[in-house]
Structure formats: structure tokens, C-alpha cells
Amino acid sequence: MTLSAELDRCVMCGMCSQHCPTYQLTADENESPRGRIALIAALSSEQLNADARLQSHLEHCTGCRACEAYCPSGVRFGTIMNEAKALLPRQPSPSMPSPQTTRWLRLYQRSGLQKITRASGLLKPLGLAQKENLLPRIPDTPDWQSYYPVGPEINHCGDVALFTGCIANVFDREALDASRRLLNALGYGVHVPPAQGCCGAMALHNGQPDEATALAQQNLDAFSKLDIEAIVHTASGCTAHLSEYSQQLPDGQDFVGKIKDISQFLNGLEWPAHLPITPLHKTVALHTPCSLQNVLRQADAPRQLLQRIPELEVVPLAQNTRCCGGAGQYMLEQADFARQLREQTLDALDNISPVEKPRQKTDTLVTSNLGCALHLAAGLRERGQTTVVTHPVVLLARQLDTMD
Ligand code: SF4
Numbered sequence: 028m029t030l031s032a033e034l035d036r037c038v039m040c041g042m043c044s045q046h047c048p049t050y051q052l053t054a055d056e057n058e059s060p061r062g063r064i065a066l067i068a069a070l071s072s073e074q075l076n077a078d079a080r081l082q083s084h085l086e087h088c089t090g091c092r093a094c095e096a097y098c099p100s101g102v103r104f105g106t107i108m109n110e111a112k113a114l115l116p117r118q119p120s121p122s123m124p125s126p127q128t129t130r131w132l133r134l135y136q137r138s139g140l141q142k143i144t145r146a147s148g149l150l151k152p153l154g155l156a157q158k159e160n161l162l163p164r165i166p167d168t169p170d171w172q173s174y175y176p177v178g179p180e181i182n183h184c185g186d187v188a189l190f191t192g193c194i195a196n197v198f199d200r201e202a203l204d205a206s207r208r209l210l211n212a213l214g215y216g217v218h219v220p221p222a223q224g225c226c227g228a229m230a231l232h233n234g235q236p237d238e239a240t241a242l243a244q245q246n247l248d249a250f251s252k253l254d255i256e257a258i259v260h261t262a263s264g265c266t267a268h269l270s271e272y273s274q275q276l277p278d279g280q281d282f283v284g285k286i287k288d289i290s291q292f293l294n295g296l297e298w299p300a301h302l303p304i305t306p307l308h309k310t311v312a313l314h315t316p317c318s319l320q321n322v323l324r325q326a327d328a329p330r331q332l333l334q335r336i337p338e339l340e341v342v343p344l345a346q347n348t349r350c351c352g353g354a355g356q357y358m359l360e361q362a363d364f365a366r367q368l369r370e371q372t373l374d375a376l377d378n379i380s381p382v383e384k385p386r387q388k389t390d391t392l393v394t395s396n397l398g399c400a401l402h403l404a405a406g407l408r409e410r411g412q413t414t415v416v417t418h419p420v421v422l423l424a425r426q427l428d429t430m431d
């Protein structure tokens with residue numbers, strides 16, 4: 028469908044606006060989905076130029092797609108925005124830190140230089156304090172094997188593939204490792220194709236559809252020859268993008284049909300008796316990423332997965348239907364909006380306490396999207412709070428003491 032045909036589906040009813048986080052913050056029609064659609068229609072018909080004002084209204088969109096979820100006319104706002112971004116002046120190409128940069132950043136953290144730099148107060152006048160605060164601890168990232176078979180004592184149920192991504196392969200490594208171990212323990216051999224790469228979401232959202240399509244094709248080729256039931260991933264933002272590859276590649280249907288969020292896939296499996304889960308007497312807060320909710324439509328999957336842990340109390344955040352402002356590069360490029368949205372999410376977190384200790388706050392926040400996790404963890408650091416942000420599979424894997 029062309030951009031104008033998709034735009035024509037919008038009847039300008041405005042039913043999406045009340046669900047839009049940027050409209051909620053500003054009460055400005057230009058910051059609502061309907062307002063943005065009107066701006067894009069004017070841009071594509073050359074009634075308006077891509078001036079700085081128009082561009083900023085489009086760039087303030089978090090891409091949460093809450094508007095899509097609530098639109099009675101089925102307007103595909105995400106598609107409209109991606110095509111509109113390609114009409115804007117070319118953006119600098121987003122890129123994953125190279126292995127060399129990652130090594131330097133790891134050294135920066137482990138040598139003590141990070142502590143000294145932060146304490147020196149130098150970062151603030153240089154305008155780098157906020158970005159530097161987003162940097163989580165960089166873990167070691169040993170090479171993956173191309174295949175992890177199940178142990179000889181476990182019944183082999185089938186094979187799946189793990190999408191490791193680019194940024195997730197470094198910063199979500201604990202969740203990816205936990206997923207691999209869980210899958211093996213549940214009887215699934217795990218392929219990790221070495222030729223896979225970045226999902227391409229950042230390129231597409233940055234107005235670079237050709238680069239995004241090339242990355243999608245690389246991943247299609249990397250997974251195409253495997254005899255697998257599913258392709259699973261831990262970061263719902265990337266998983267959501269993978270689930271829409273057929274919009275870029277006509278032969279992407281088979282790939283798309285296999286894409287699953289890791290919690291979604293694990294929920295569909297029988298839990299074997301040989302794998303007891305140690306009870307965890309704890310209250311954790313649950314954050315639901317927009318990509319899991321509005322694109323993958325698996326909002327409840329992490330809660331269902333965590334219910335397998337005896338005695339664990341899982342309390343959803345009151346703000347779970349509103350974007351936290353993480354949204355990939357958004358937290359860096361639209362820092363003011365991102366910060367305001369994050370504050371609302373963290374205020375909601377402050378209201379969650381263990382039942383038996385109502386004066387204390389929960390010490391764990393669970394989320395299924397890496398971008399949200401990095402953004403929320405940075406906000407917690409800024410607030411001086413020690414709440415740990417983790418992935419549901421990490422929590423579950425810790426309770427299984429019989430795994431490799
Ligand atoms: S996007 Fe959907 S809900 Fe929003 S104004 Fe258009 S038709 Fe209405």
C-alpha cells in the first residue's frame with residue numbers, strides 16, 4: 028500500500044490521541060497521532076516543507092504505536108511514520124558500537140576511569156552527563172557456538188534459533204544466555220547463526236529504508252536453511268521489527284511466522300518434572316514495553332512466564348500502557364520528552380512495595396525490552412535508587428539450579 032493510500036484510511040476521528048504519550052504530555056494537536064498524520068499528508072502532497080518545526084513534531088513521536096492499537100480504522104501509523112521519515116532530510120546513520128569501541132568502553136568502566144570521570148563533574152559542562160549515564164556495565168561477550176545441543180540426559184523435543192541482534196548481543200547478553208540455557212534444559216537444541224546481524228529497526232526509523240531492507244535480507248538468509256520451530260529473541264523492540272519483515276521483503280513470510288518473544292515461546296512449552304523451580308519469596312514490579320503490547324500483542328507473556336516461579340509476586344506498573352520514553356535512539360535524541368515519560372514510569376514504580384514490608388520499595392523491576400531497561404536503569408541511577416532492572420528469563424533461569 029502506498030503512503031497516500033495508508034493516509035487516506037485515517038478518518039481524523041482523534042480516538043487515538045488520548046492514548047498518545049506525547050499528546051498527554053503537551054496537549055498539542057501537532058504532538059498527537061492525528062496531528063502527525065495531517066502533517067505527513069501535507070508534507071507528502073508538498074503543501075508543507077520539511078522545516079525544523081514539522082520535523083520536530085514527527086521526531087517527538089516515540090514510535091510506541093499505542094495509536095495503532097486503539098485506531099478503529101486500522102491505520103498503520105508505524106508504516107506511515109517510517110515512510111515519512113524517508114521524506115525528511117537524511118539523518119546521520121545510527122550504528123552499533125564496533126567491537127573495538129566496546130572494548131574501550133569496557134576498559135573505561137573496569138579501570139576505574141568511569142568513577143573518576145563521574146566524580147570530576149567534567150561530563151556535565153561537556154553536555155555528556157546524560158548520555159554517559161545511559162551506559163550500563165558492559166559484560167564480557169564470548170563468541171557464540173553455532174549450535175547448542177540438549178544434554179544427553181534430556182529428551183530432544185526440537186530445535187529453535189536464537190536471534191542475538193547487535194546491541195542486545197552486548198547489553199542483553201545475560202538474558203540471551205539465560206534463554207539459551209532454559210531452551211536447552213527444556214529439550215530444545217539452539218542454533219545461533221553466525222551470519223545474522225542487526226535487525227534494521229534503527230535504520231528504518233531513521234529514514235534509511237534501503238539499509239533496513241539489506242539488514243532484513245541478511246537475517247533472512249542467515250536463518251533460511253535451518254530446520255527450526257521458532258526464532259526467539261529477548262528484546263521486544265527488535266522482535267517486533269523482525270515480526271514485520273514481510274512488509275519489506277515479500278519472501279519474508281516464513282521467517283515472520285517463526286518469530287517469537289522468548290516469554291511467549293516458553294509459555295507454550297510443557298514444563299518437565301525433572302526441572303524444579305526454586306521458590307522466590309519476593310515482590311517484583313513488571314514493566315510492559317510498547318513493542319510487546321502494541322506490535323507483538325503479547326503484553327501478558329512475561330507475567331505468565333514469571334507465574335511459574337512459586338511464591339513470586341508480580342505487580343504490573345500502573346503506567347504500563349504508556350511509553351516509558353526508552354524507544355531506541357529516542358532516549359538520546361529526544362532526551363527531554365524521554366526523561367518526562369521515564370519520570371512517570373519511575374513514580375509508578377515507587378508505589379510498589381512488598382506486601383509484608385509496605386514501607387519499602389520493591390528492589391526489582393522486570394522488563395522485556397533492552398531499550399526500556401537501559402533507559403529505566405539510567406533513571407534509577409539518577410534518582411540514587413538501587414532497584415535492579417532485569418529480564419523475566421534471567422529471573423526464571425536463576426531459580427533453576429539443575430541447569431548447566
Ligand atoms: S489514526 Fe485512527 S484513531 Fe487516529 S485519527 Fe486516524 S482514524 Fe482516528
Ligand code: SF4
Pocket residue numbers: 046047048049050058059060063087088089090091092093094095104
Ligand atoms: S506512535 Fe506513540 S508517540 Fe507516536 S503518535 Fe502514536 S501514540 Fe503518539
